[in-house]
Amino acid sequence: xxxxxxxxxxxxxxxxxxxxxxxxxxxxxxxxxxxxxxxxxxxxxxxxxxxxxxxxxxxxxxxxxxxxxxxxxxxxxxxxxxxxxxxxxxxxxxxxxxxxxxxxxxxxxxxxxxxxxxxxxxxxxxxxxxxxxxxxxxxxxxxxxxxxxxxxxxxxxxxxxxxxxxxxxxxxxxxxxxxxxxxxxxxxxxxxxxxxxxxxxxxxxxxxxxxxxxxxxxxxxxxxxxxxxxxxxxxxxxxxxxxxxxxxxxxxxxxxxxxxxxxxxxxxxxxxxxxxxxxxxxxxxxxxxxxxxxxxxxxxxxxxxxxxxxxxxxxxxxxxxxxxxxxxxxxxxxxxxxxxxxxxxxxxxxxxxxxxxxxxxxxxxxxxxxxxxxxxxxxxxxxxxxxxxxxxxxxxxxxxxxxxxxxxxxxxxxxxxxxxxx
Ligand code: SAH
Numbered sequence: 001x002x003x004x005x006x007x008x009x010x011x012x013x014x015x016x017x018x019x020x021x022x023x024x025x026x027x028x029x030x031x032x033x034x035x036x037x038x039x040x041x042x043x044x045x046x047x048x049x050x051x052x053x054x055x056x057x058x059x060x061x062x063x064x065x066x067x068x069x070x071x072x073x074x075x076x077x078x079x080x081x082x083x084x085x086x087x088x089x090x091x092x093x094x095x096x097x098x099x100x101x102x103x104x105x106x107x108x109x110x111x112x113x114x115x116x117x118x119x120x121x122x123x124x125x126x127x128x129x130x131x132x133x134x135x136x137x138x139x140x141x142x143x144x145x146x147x148x149x150x151x152x153x154x155x156x157x158x159x160x161x162x163x164x165x166x167x168x169x170x171x172x173x174x175x176x177x178x179x180x181x182x183x184x185x186x187x188x189x190x191x192x193x194x195x196x197x198x199x200x201x202x203x204x205x206x207x208x209x210x211x212x213x214x215x216x217x218x219x220x221x222x223x224x225x226x227x228x229x230x231x232x233x234x235x236x237x238x239x240x241x242x243x244x245x246x247x248x249x250x251x252x253x254x255x256x257x258x259x260x261x262x263x264x265x266x267x268x269x270x271x272x273x274x275x276x277x278x279x280x281x282x283x284x285x286x287x288x289x290x291x292x293x294x295x296x297x298x299x300x301x302x303x304x305x306x307x308x309x310x311x312x313x314x315x316x317x318x319x320x321x322x323x324x325x326x327x328x329x330x331x332x333x334x335x336x337x338x339x340x341x342x343x344x345x346x347x348x349x350x351x352x353x354x355x356x357x358x359x360x361x362x363x364x365x366x367x368x369x370x371x372x373x374x375x376x377x378x379x380x381x382x383x384x385x386x387x388x389x390x391x392x393x394x395x396x397x398x399x400x401x402x403x404x405x406x407x408x409x410x411x412x413x414x415x416x417x418x419x420x421x422x
Pocket of ligand 1: 233256282305
């Protein structure tokens with residue numbers, strides 16, 4: 001049998017055998033080092049990807065500035081049209097209709113997890129926050145805003161493109177209002193510029209920041225679409241917060257609380273809860289959220305959780321339910337060891353602080369600390385704390401943040417529910 005070779009055309013991207021194998025295994029990324037012939041195409045456009053024999057592999061977004069030079073958008077050799085994208089958006093929306101029933105804020109599109117590399121769309125009631133993290137998706141920003149308007153009739157669409165990863169794609173950091181149903185539309189405006197302009201005229205910015213409320217598991221939260229962390233809230237923990245509510249009893253402790261979202265869930269089952277965050281503005285937000293819900297059994301502390309856990313331990317304080325939801329300690333592979341030390345310290349303290357039968361809900365959103373490493377760390381912490389600990393549940397990010405089996409990077413959030421036996 002002769003192997004057929006077709007000469008690639010200049011607009012195709014040709015990839016090495018290694019790149020081809022990776023793509024055929026289901027991963028959606030092809031690195032620069034695996035591109036043997038750059039396509040003659042504009043950065044941000046969709047190109048055909050072929051192997052060294054010219055055989056078709058996929059259609060992909062080309063980002064010539066990025067180490068991840070190609071991001072596969074389709075395994076079929078089809079034109080990538082507006083209708084193609086609309087079908088993906090609708091597929092994403094249909095899944096959320098099935099799995100989100102307890103909240104009006106959720107992730108509508110989770111990038112690679114929804115076969116839409118580089119695109120994040122979060123929904124907060126009738127407002128949407130968009131992140132376009134690659135050249136390809138960035139060039140489609142206006143189209144995504146249009147599709148959202150047609151499909152969902154939103155009040156506001158903002159772009160939260162202040163994510164650092166955009167710099168790796170050669171994209172600027174910018175927050176702007178993309179659409180407002182009350183008139184002010186379009187025009188790239190940085191957050192700072194919006195502040196400036198806002199001083200005397202625009203009614204839009206305070207509208208965004210001031211009166212957006214969402215409901216999650218029956219609890220109300222105020223959201224700041226322009227300034228809040230991520231796109232305004234940590235939506236990926238929604239189902240884990242509901243889990244924390246089910247386990248909550250006795251005295252509760254919510255470490256790394258941000259705006260009190262775990263604490264407010266725990267307050268339903270606990271007699272009292274202490275919520276800790278190092279950021280004063282976050283704790284202020286948490287206080288406001290408690291007032292909004294007429295919740296009075298939470299004590300708010302602006303402090304370093306590492307110090308506070310040690311102080312509680314020194315003072316022989318005891319708790320029945322503890323949540324640990326720190327920021328990603330390992331932002332890259334090189335930081336894993338130091339991160340594990342950090343995780344171990346807080347988990348060891350938390351396990352010591354629990355009464356017999358007490359429950360620890362412990363999370364890590366560091367992709368580089370995988371589930372196995374995280375569980376090994378927890379086992380060491382339990383051993384050093386001298387406690388027998390049961391794993392009650394292994395949880396992950398909420399189902400509106402789908403994990404694509406063949407793209408391990410889409411599984412980043414671990415949430416282990418553990419119970420101290422004695
Ligand atoms: N649990 C929150 C999200 C937490 S994000 C939720 O479900 O919404 C991580 C938080 O940890 C941030 O608010 C950050 O301000 C806080 N943080 C970072 N380092 C900290 C430290 N050393 N001590 C206490 N809080 C810290």
